[in-house]
Amino acid sequence: MTKRTDKPTRPSPQRPRQAAIRAASAKTPKVVSAKLAEARPVANRAERSAERRAAIVEAAMDEFVARGFAATRLDDIAKRAGVAKGTLYLHFKDKESMFEELIRTALVPLISRLAAPPTITGPVRDAVEGFAEIFIREVATTRRGDIIRLIVSEGPRFPAIADFYFREVVSKGLAAMHRLVQLAITRGEIRQKELAHFPQLIVAPAIVAVIWQSLFARHAPLDGIAMFKVHLDLIFGERRTT
Amino acid sequence: MTKRTDKPTRPSPQRPRQAAIRAASAKTPKVVSAKLAEARPVANRAERSAERRAAIVEAAMDEFVARGFAATRLDDIAKRAGVAKGTLYLHFKDKESMFEELIRTALVPLISRLAAPPTITGPVRDAVEGFAEIFIREVATTRRGDIIRLIVSEGPRFPAIADFYFREVVSKGLAAMHRLVQLAITRGEIRQKELAHFPQLIVAPAIVAVIWQSLFARHAPLDGIAMFKVHLDLIFGERRTT
DNA sequence: CAAATATGACTGACTAGTCAGTCATTGTCA
DNA sequence: TGACAATGACTGACTAGTCAGTCATATTTG
Structure with missing residues (x-):
């Protein structure tokens, strides 16, 4: 008492x-x-x-x-x-508002990045690779990665946050991926047409890299960018030049 | 006190x-x-x-x-x-012991499953596909999936759990994947040799499926098994027969 | 100096962990 | 076998402690 x-x-x-x-x-x-x-x-x-x-x-x-x-x-x-x-x-207002507002604020730069010019000049692969490189370097390594982990952790208990995240980040990001995949398919860069149905497959290794960093980096370091390049080789076929 | x-x-x-x-x-x-x-x-x-x-x-x-x-x-x-x-x-003993003991106990079946006969009779792809099907059906959908999310959530705050999980599940699972990939490479089923360095790539879609279920299933259902099959097509090349 | 800001002591609701007491089950003995 | 004693699993009221949120007071600003 x-x-x-x-x-x-x-x-x-x-x-x-x-x-x-x-x-x-x-x-x-x-x-x-x-x-x-x-x-x-x-x-x-x-x-x-x-x-x-x-x-x-x-x-x-x-x-x-x-x-x-x-x-x-x-x-x-x-x-x-x-x-x-x-x-x-x-x-x-209170702890909860603080938390929710925080998550939203922290995502703003991510969102604007997603909304950034999706102009493709070279091969689609290069676009995706650049995208992933930025993502892994700026997210998996920095505290933004922790935000993603935080959303995974607390999302189920804060539906408002999960909703917001899905609406503002996930669905937009996946839509962008979908467009890229479509483009690559019509250009013949990607042969596996079914990939268009699961744009999650493109980003899955990046998500795993984020989680790995916070849980297991201590036990076994993981080079997320190298991993992602191998992943891209699977999707686009092995790269010719070095 | x-x-x-x-x-x-x-x-x-x-x-x-x-x-x-x-x-x-x-x-x-x-x-x-x-x-x-x-x-x-x-x-x-x-x-x-x-x-x-x-x-x-x-x-x-x-x-x-x-x-x-x-x-x-x-x-x-x-x-x-x-x-x-x-x-x-x-x-x-106390709340913390209860939590840790719980996680460990919950993983025992998973572990024994991992230690199960890795005998390959047919193509490696079938083995991986069977494995993934079991995993997605029995983990992503059931409460075992929640355990994985729980580990992601609380792992950083319970190093003992993260350690245990890495030692008993992750490293063993990845080693098994590594062996499968090697076998598939020598058999010519997989062309991308670099894949052996990142067995995480094999399971990444399964992890993402688990997370998706708990966060976004409400907004957009995801057929994890179908997604994984497309993923396997990327790795092994598109399947001939239906 | 009045208004706007900032402070941190304080309150009260809440919770991990404890332990004296209870009683169903098990063991013992005539 | 039936009566009685011993055991220890179980209970839940209780204690000490924590922490979100408040507000009277103090400080700063324009």
Whole structure:
């Protein structure tokens, strides 16, 4: 029950060590708080607020990725972001909203990348290979990969997130893949016509690479890009030139 | 900590409604308690204890799969299993041990399946296809698939589980795949020799199918077996006969 | 200085784990 | 074999502790 029947009067809160506290918190290798302390030319309200929010988002991302939704403590997020817990509530309604908003925000760059010019100049294979190289280097290796794992983990418990992810990322990405495959088939680059029905097959190795990184990289490193090239050889036939 | 320095007298607990409580608990539609009530020929202590344990394992599996480790309440597991919370601690040391032991137990059948006769009679493709069909039907669709998702979700937070899973399932499975691929290459069934370096490519679609089921089946059903057959066509070349 | 922001102590709901007490089953003995 | 004693599986009320969310107070800004 946590009695806490004491503390009857609280003789005067007296925030004495404010500076000290800040100093201590600045001393820690916290990402953004340091940045705030150094480069603060003037920073009006809006800017500072945006910076704070960014710091919170960054910290929350780290914590959620490391521990999952349920096991993450808002106290830890606040500490890592260099703010008080109450401040979190100035930016987010509650823990759940924070989590959902975070995932969505984190996916925005991915989405814009997907919507980027799908103009094909050379062989389709090169397009797919470039796409995969970017994906594996920028997703499987970075924290965006963790986001994918987070979605796999928490998706079933956050249908809103799974829905959003399917709508904004998966279906768009698969549609793009579908188009590429169709093009490659008409061009004769791909012989297996059935592949058009399962664009998931194109990206499957990339997904596996992401999962492998977070679970087994320690036991057996996996060169995702090399693996994907072999995969492309299967799809497009073995490459002639080196 | 758990002080417990107090409790000097405990005025006399007086458990009055023992019978009533039992009746109530029996009335609930609990899985195993019902079974016990009906088919109880004699059921000595050991048998009953084993049944209890099985009920707990079953219930715990359901709860952990549905909510993840952190969000699962032991009270709920106990209620679902039709036992008191204290009983859980007669079978498991604590929540974490319970979780880990559960995962291991759940994988035993999978492991024995992997260690099963790898004798190849016909084409390697048929062996792989049979293997995949079993896997997708018995794993992607059933609760074993949830276990895989659970490992992906909680693995990073339970290194012991990730280690165990890698050692007992992943590395063995990949080694088996590697052997199959080698055989197929020497037989001329597979032309792409590099495939031997990445046996993960063989199983990637199966993994993706598992994940798809739990996240997106609602939005867009996926025929995992059909997908895998197309995948095999890519690896072995398109199948001649229907 | 008033308004806008930020703080962190505090609350209360919730939960892992404990343990004194109960009682069905098993063992013992006449 | 029937009565009685011993056992230990089982129970659930209870404790200590945790943590999301609040709000009175303090600080900063314009």
